[in-house]
Amino acid sequence: MPAVDSPGSPGCDFERLGPLLRGRMAPGRAPARMTHWSLAAVLVVAAAGLGAAPSADTVERWAPERIASEKFESHAAFDPLTGDLYFVRSEADFRGWRILRSRCETGGWSTPMDAAFAGDGVEADPWFTPDGRSLWFISTRSTDGHSRTDLDIWRVDRDADGRWGRPVRLPEPINSPGQEWYPRLAADGWLYFGSNRPGGLGKTDIWRARQDAGGAWRIENAGPAVNGPGDEYEAQPLPDGRSLVVMAGDGLYESRLGDTGWSPRRKLPDAINLNGSEIGVLASPSGRTLMFSRDLKAGDSGEFFVWHREGTEDWPPACPRRP
Numbered sequence: 001m002p003a004v005d006s007p008g009s010p011g012c013d014f015e016r017l018g019p020l021l022r023g024r025m026a027p028g029r030a031p032a033r034m035t036h037w038s039l040a041a042v043l044v045v046a047a048a049g050l051g052a053a054p055s056a057d058t059v060e061r062w063a064p065e066r067i068a069s070e071k072f073e074s075h076a077a078f079d080p081l082t083g084d085l086y087f088v089r090s091e092a093d094f095r096g097w098r099i100l101r102s103r104c105e106t107g108g109w110s111t112p113m114d115a116a117f118a119g120d121g122v123e124a125d126p127w128f129t130p131d132g133r134s135l136w137f138i139s140t141r142s143t144d145g146h147s148r149t150d151l152d153i154w155r156v157d158r159d160a161d162g163r164w165g166r167p168v169r170l171p172e173p174i175n176s177p178g179q180e181w182y183p184r185l186a187a188d189g190w191l192y193f194g195s196n197r198p199g200g201l202g203k204t205d206i207w208r209a210r211q212d213a214g215g216a217w218r219i220e221n222a223g224p225a226v227n228g229p230g231d232e233y234e235a236q237p238l239p240d241g242r243s244l245v246v247m248a249g250d251g252l253y254e255s256r257l258g259d260t261g262w263s264p265r266r267k268l269p270d271a272i273n274l275n276g277s278e279i280g281v282l283a284s285p286s287g288r289t290l291m292f293s294r295d296l297k298a299g300d301s302g303e304f305f306v307w308h309r310e311g312t313e314d315w316p317p318a319c320p321r322r323p
Helices: none
Strands: 044-045 058-062 072-078 084-088 100-104 124-126 132-140 152-155 180-186 190-194 205-211 217-221 233-237 245-246 252-259 279-285 288-297 302-308
Touching: 072 279, 072 288, 084 124, 124 180, 132 180, 152 180, 180 233, 190 233, 205 233, 233 279, 245 279
Parallel strands: 072 124, 072 302, 100 124
Antiparallel strands: 044 058, 058 302, 072 084, 084 100, 124 132, 132 152, 180 190, 190 205, 205 217, 233 245, 245 252, 279 288, 288 302
């Protein structure tokens, strides 16, 4: 399994990004699905019609100056305390992930810089707790002087003055000798993440973990309603605690929580799954709007898109801020 390169070098988790890289970097994999998309890829309006499945309202490109570039932007996270934008920027071929921060200033978003807690190696998938006191991410940074090649889940907390402390690597059984990615806490306390560890239902699966009263973590597979025989990489619980958006090997899906657990996932509308490269979902605080990234190729590479699934709302945050 081609995995992340050594820390400090341009790395790429080929296993997770197989769907995105088809036709560009992975000879011998599945046939290419992506082509050069017309302006319709930038603004898509689709009608509902999938029964109980989510309706498609509007999908729009979100490309602020200094955020959008010829490189690959993905996995956005807005700081609940400062309004700063954290996101992943990598090369156009999705190598060399780094977490950057941009501040909202009078002239718009500032030039992105490395996050204050940045380490060596490859780092990605930032996510804030709703109170803004902690940020979860993945990294291959070295530990105890030893370089690592596997992606692990980390958390960094703020002190009383709002300064970032020293990042902490999560213990086993959350981290494993394999790859972990995309840590996301649900409202009920379950931590969802992707992993290629053994014991899953498919090639890569969504797993979840929570702490018991003594602080020990227990882990379990998210189950057959979420995972199939193929690949599942990312799971984003929505703020209502009743929905889970899953990035699988063939697109984005949604599952609903019922009395007996998660319902069988259903694929999101074609306006969302436009070319199979969609990744890194972020929900607005209301859950009515989703942000994600899509590879446009042809010079633009990975760019942010916004899906207003239940009517428009004032999100993502405007910059400069409106009075």
